Amino acid sequence: MILVVRNLVKYFDSRKVLDDVSWIVETPGVYSLLGPNGAGKTTLLGIVSGVMNFDKGDVRVKDLPPSDPVARKVIGYCPQEPGLIDNISGYDNALFYGRLYGLTTNEIIGKTRSMAELLGLRDADLRMRVGKYSGGMKKKLALVVSLLHDPEVLILDEPTTGLDPGVRRDVWDLILKLREEGRTIILATHYMDEADRLSDRVAIIDRGKILVEGKPGELKEKYGPPSVVELVFDSEVHPAATRIIEKYTVKNYIEGKIARLHLDEPDKHLPALIGELFSNGYHVVEFKLTKPTLEDVFLKLTGKRLRE
Amino acid sequence: MTWVKQVYAFIVRDLKIVVADKVTLFWLLAWPIIWIILVAYIFVPPGAASPVKLVVGVVNYDTKVEGLNFISMQFVEIMSNVSYGGERIFNVKNYSNKVSLISDLKKGRLDVGIVIPANFSFNLTVGTARIDVFIGARDPYSASISYSVISGFLNEFSRRVGLIKANVTLLYFKESLKYINQSYVLPGTISSEFVDIVRAYIYGIALPLNITYEEVKPEALATRANIIGWYTIGAIGMMFLYMGFSRGAAAIYEEKAYGTLRRILASPITPRVLVAALMLSNMVILLVSTPIILLAGVYIAGANISFNPTNLTHWLIPLLLIAAAYMSIGIGLILSLFTKTSVGGASLGTILGLILSFTAGIWFPKTWIPSWLQSVADYFPFTWIIDAIRNIVIYGATLNDIWIDLAKILLALITIIYVDIAIYKVKIRNVITSY
Numbered sequence: 025m026i027l028v029v030r031n032l033v034k035y036f037d038s039r040k041v042l043d044d045v046s047w048i049v050e051t052p053g054v055y056s057l058l059g060p061n062g063a064g065k066t067t068l069l070g071i072v073s074g075v076m077n078f079d080k081g082d083v084r085v086k087d088l089p090p091s092d093p094v095a096r097k098v099i100g101y102c103p104q105e106p107g108l109i110d111n112i113s114g115y116d117n118a119l120f121y122g123r124l125y126g127l128t129t130n131e132i133i134g135k136t137r138s139m140a141e142l143l144g145l146r147d148a149d150l151r152m153r154v155g156k157y158s159g160g161m162k163k164k165l166a167l168v169v170s171l172l173h174d175p176e177v178l179i180l181d182e183p184t185t186g187l188d189p190g191v192r193r194d195v196w197d198l199i200l201k202l203r204e205e206g207r208t209i210i211l212a213t214h215y216m217d218e219a220d221r222l223s224d225r226v227a228i229i230d231r232g233k234i235l236v237e238g239k240p241g242e243l244k245e246k247y248g249p250p251s252v253v254e255l256v257f258d259s260e261v262h263p264a265a266t267r268i269i270e271k272y273t274v275k276n277y278i279e280g281k282i283a284r285l286h287l288d289e290p291d292k293h294l295p296a297l298i299g300e301l302f303s304n305g306y307h308v309v310e311f312k313l314t315k316p317t318l319e320d321v322f323l324k325l326t327g328k329r330l331r332e
Numbered sequence: 333m334t335w336v337k338q339v340y341a342f343i344v345r346d347l348k349i350v351v352a353d354k355v356t357l358f359w360l361l362a363w364p365i366i367w368i369i370l371v372a373y374i375f376v377p378p379g380a381a382s383p384v385k386l387v388v389g390v391v392n393y394d395t396k397v398e399g400l401n402f403i404s405m406q407f408v409e410i411m412s413n414v415s416y417g418g419e420r421i422f423n424v425k426n427y428s429n430k431v432s433l434i435s436d437l438k439k440g441r442l443d444v445g446i447v448i449p450a451n452f453s454f455n456l457t458v459g460t461a462r463i464d465v466f467i468g469a470r471d472p473y474s475a476s477i478s479y480s481v482i483s484g485f486l487n488e489f490s491r492r493v494g495l496i497k498a499n500v501t502l503l504y505f506k507e508s509l510k511y512i513n514q515s516y517v518l519p520g521t522i523s524s525e526f527v528d529i530v531r532a533y534i535y536g537i538a539l540p541l542n543i544t545y546e547e548v549k550p551e552a553l554a555t556r557a558n559i560i561g562w563y564t565i566g567a568i569g570m571m572f573l574y575m576g577f578s579r580g581a582a583a584i585y586e587e588k589a590y591g592t593l594r595r596i597l598a599s600p601i602t603p604r605v606l607v608a609a610l611m612l613s614n615m616v617i618l619l620v621s622t623p624i625i626l627l628a629g630v631y632i633a634g635a636n637i638s639f640n641p642t643n644l645t646h647w648l649i650p651l652l653l654i655a656a657a658y659m660s661i662g663i664g665l666i667l668s669l670f671t672k673t674s675v676g677g678a679s680l681g682t683i684l685g686l687i688l689s690f691t692a693g694i695w696f697p698k699t700w701i702p703s704w705l706q707s708v709a710d711y712f713p714f715t716w717i718i719d720a721i722r723n724i725v726i727y728g729a730t731l732n733d734i735w736i737d738l739a740k741i742l743l744a745l746i747t748i749i750y751v752d753i754a755i756y757k758v759k760i761r762n763v764i765t766s767y
Binding site: 097 | 338
């Protein structure tokens with residue numbers, strides 16, 4: 025077993041932030057923890073990586089408690105905030121963290137250089153003070169630092185939050201490369217497309233509970249709505265239009281000009297819906313039937329969107 | 333030996349952070365060096381080890397001086413020529429009237445004013461001459477110094493005039509004996525013996541005490557260079573206090589503020605090694621700064637600090653500095669009990685460190701502070717260390733002279749270590765493990 029979490033309970037003061045969470049990772053691959061902000065993802069990863077303690081339950085990484093120094097050498101942890109020191113260079117940050125794992129200076133420099141190259145960080149960047157880095161560069165270096173000791177299990181907490189699409193793609197490529205190398209990547213994210221694209225298995229978490237767990241396709245098939253329709257309006261969806269939509273749909277979410285709708289019987293309800301919208305002066309310029317996504321699964325399970 | 337690498341990681345990282353951080357560098361190096369320079373060029377400027385010089389205003393109303401052996405102008409001339417260590421003590425300025433003299437005294441332009449009344453010379457020759465002395469004050473301390481110096485001069489002048497008058501009296505007495513019936517002379521003495529007895533008696537009236545003065549102040553305090561040396565050690569002590577206190581109090585919380593604590597806690601480092609590494613890295617920062625401050629004191633301010641490698645007692649100084657570094661950071665760790673953030677810890681440590689620097693005999697000599705406050709210095713173990721260092725490099729103390737102080741310091745260190753361990757167990761470990 026790579027990771028075993030059993031009946032985990034964690035309180036912050038009197039607030040229960042993890043409620044009887046169980047999660048098992050048996051084989052290498054990418055495992056995503058998908059949930060909105062405040063769902064308990066960071067706390068769960070903090071406990072698994074040995075940073076936080078817990079109140080009840082049991083956690084084992086490679087059959088060891090995460091507080092065990094041997095288990096910690098197995099784990100590479102990249103928290104949400106990069107944890108880098110702005111006043112010193114990229115290399116100096118890497119040297120500091122590498123030495124905590126007992127690595128030599130040469131090992132750290134060599135490893136940093138090669139890993140950074142994969143993410144597009146140059147030697148000159150690594151010599152620069154981290155305070156001069158962009159947010160994307162910091163995230164990249166944070167990932168490099170987490171990989172210095174060749175961890176079998178890599179725990180990434182929201183690795184692409186706030187990154188531009190190009191950097192995000194670089195990070196995804198690295199994650200897929202690490203997966204190919206046979207490592208286990210545990211990934212917390214609130215991006216549905218990230219979880220969908222990268223994960224072998226996804227656990228959907230909300231309010232401290234894991235709601236469902238499985239392969240992305242299985243989850244969509246099992247928990248997704250039978251049909252999803254996306255309507256594109258000529259202008260931002262009006263609240264009155266939203267009220268009309270709600271009459272015909274099981275669930276829906278609306279963002280800007282786009283309305284994503286869960287319909288029970290699209291053949292029957294869709295023409296009626298579009299007709300009523302049109303007669304009230306709301307013009308649909310495009311509509312398409314799409315496959316359910318993990319976002320739809322989450323919406324169906326919780327009644328709310330991932331980013332709410 | 334992973335823990336060695338882990339401790340080394342913190343030391344190297346923290347040194348690099350300090351070098352890159354201008355604010356920390358200011359407090360670590362610039363602030364103590366500024367104080368040394370202030371002492372060297374403002375409070376103890378070149379020439380400051382020479383005697384006190386007083387500006388003396390004189391109004392002389394004694395104008396009828398014809399036919400007298402000693403006149404008031406000679407008194408003023410003697411005063412102008414009085415010297416100590418080859419330098420004149422009084423800078424005499426003549427005034428035409430008492431009103432302008434008093435006015436300048438009140439404006440702080442003079443240290444002392446002297447009014448020589450009419451008939452001063454005559455009265456000095458034939459009886460007792462009056463003289464009026466006014467003590468000014470140019471700062472809170474100068475009045476007492478001016479009083480001591482001018483009264484010392486006038487007393488000495490008075491004694492010497494008395495001696496001259498005694499000699500003149502004896503001369504007349506000796507001459508008059510020729511005309512006195514020998515039977516009136518003291519019974520059983522011949523004339524010359526009688527003269528000797530009277531001479532000794534009259535000398536005794538003029539000079540009841542035959543005082544000798546000899547300076548035996550420590551060589552180290554005899555020169556400006558050595559005084560600056562005293563303050564250079566004080567500056568190091570001051571820096572250790574505010575930096576050690578603030579860094580000790582903020583060390584753990586600073587990792588949280590940097591955002592590094594999560595990563596550190598996810599690494600194989602144990603809480604015990606983490607705390608030891610933070611303590612050691614901060615000790616290294618203080619100790620690496622020490623030679624730089626010493627060199628600045630010696631080469632910029634001209635301090636004289638003697639280190640003799642052949643003197644075994646002098647090798648105690650590095651050990652005492654290590655003890656001082658640990659003690660300040662260790663006390664800082666105790667202060668972390670009263671704070672929850674790095675900013676709070678750093679502020680509390682800096683304020684307390686600076687207050688103790690000025691009140692516990694670290695920067696200002698103990699004798700400058702009120703007696704009730706001197707007990708702070710007497711019972712503050714950090715002061716024992718700084719005093720021990722000063723005793724060695726300034727007063728040339730040997731192991732025999734300071735072994736009791738060393739024992740007290742050792743005892744204080746052991747106590748602080750135990751208190752730190754207790755604090756680690758009840759608080760620091762919780763901060764770390766319940767992130």
